[in-house]
Amino acid sequence: MNIEEIGNQHFYSSKTTPMRTDAFELSDEEKIEKIKKHFQAIMETLGLDLNDDSLSGTPERVAKMYVKEIFSGLNPENKPDVTLFENKFEYKEMLVEKNIIFHSNCEHHFVPIYGKAHVAYIPNEKVIGLSKINRTVQYFSKRPQVQERLTVQIAEELIQMLDTQDVAVVLDADHMCVASRGVNDTHSSTVTAHFSGAFKHESVKKEFLSYIK
Numbered sequence: 293m294n295i296e297e298i299g300n301q302h303f304y305s306s307k308t309t310p311m312r313t314d315a316f317e318l319s320d321e322e323k324i325e326k327i328k329k330h331f332q333a334i335m336e337t338l339g340l341d342l343n344d345d346s347l348s349g350t351p352e353r354v355a356k357m358y359v360k361e362i363f364s365g366l367n368p369e370n371k372p373d374v375t376l377f378e379n380k381f382e383y384k385e386m387l388v389e390k391n392i393i394f395h396s397n398c399e400h401h402f403v404p405i406y407g408k409a410h411v412a413y414i415p416n417e418k419v420i421g422l423s424k425i426n427r428t429v430q431y432f433s434k435r436p437q438v439q440e441r442l443t444v445q446i447a448e449e450l451i452q453m454l455d456t457q458d459v460a461v462v463l464d465a466d467h468m469c470v471a472s473r474g475v476n477d478t479h480s481s482t483v484t485a486h487f488s489g490a491f492k493h494e495s496v497k498k499e500f501l502s503y504i505k
């Protein structure tokens with residue numbers, strides 16, 4: 293179960309994004325209006341002069357950016373339509389789409405996480421339009437995230453869409469909350485993985501890992 297399936301019901305699990313029961317009561321425009329006021333208060337509290345022509349539009353810019361861009365994946369209406377095709381070619385090997393660039397944000401500090409996703413699956417009856425893999429990665433990225441949950445959400449969505457357990461997802465990302473503050477480590481990166489179905493077998497996993505090396 294995930295937020296796409298339960299509509300406006302509250303549901304917590306480590307795999308789903310924790311949402312309030314009233315998450316879908318406000319329209320995007322109403323959310324933008326509210327966030328704009330709150331962000332203006334944050335800027336004023338920091339001592340910034342909102343009469344400055346470079347700063348005056350910032351509360352609205354940030355509000356629009358949150359709702360329409362970087363957190364647009366919180367709204368199930370923005371879930372991409374996915375085109376599937378019959379697997380007429382009887383392609384039975386793994387398909388790997390690697391180096392899918394994604395930009396997300398850390399839910400602990402609200403600063404960027406960015407990196408590459410490598411996705412593979414072994415087709416069953418259906419094959420997926422390639423760009424829809426990118427779009428699925430992007431949709432779940434555009435939420436406040438932890439990398440572990442993002443990995444699992446992408447994998448579970450593909451398992452469901454493609455009607456196969458044979459799915460692998462690896463994310464390799466830099467966290468700005470680690471790099472540009474706190475421990476200020478600009479060298480470390482974080483790798484997470486989800487292997488299911490055939491990808492749990494050592495030889496299949498190894499083949500996939502050899503392609504993304």
Ligand SMILES: Nc1nc2c(ncn2[C@@H]2O[C@H](COP(=O)(O)OP(=O)(O)OP(=O)(O)O)[C@@H](O)[C@H]2O)c(=O)[nH]1
Nearest residue numbers: 398399400401437438439440467469470473474475
């Ligand atoms: N497991 C996991 N941790 C993350 C992720 N993104 C950020 N974090 C960590 O979340 C933790 C939050 O810890 P806190 O101690 O509450 O935050 P903090 O005081 O700002 O900690 P520092 O970052 O160590 O300064 C930090 O250790 C972050 O590095 C992620 O995707 N997965």
Ligand SMILES: [Zn+2]
Nearest residue numbers: 398400401469
């Ligand atoms: Zn963080």
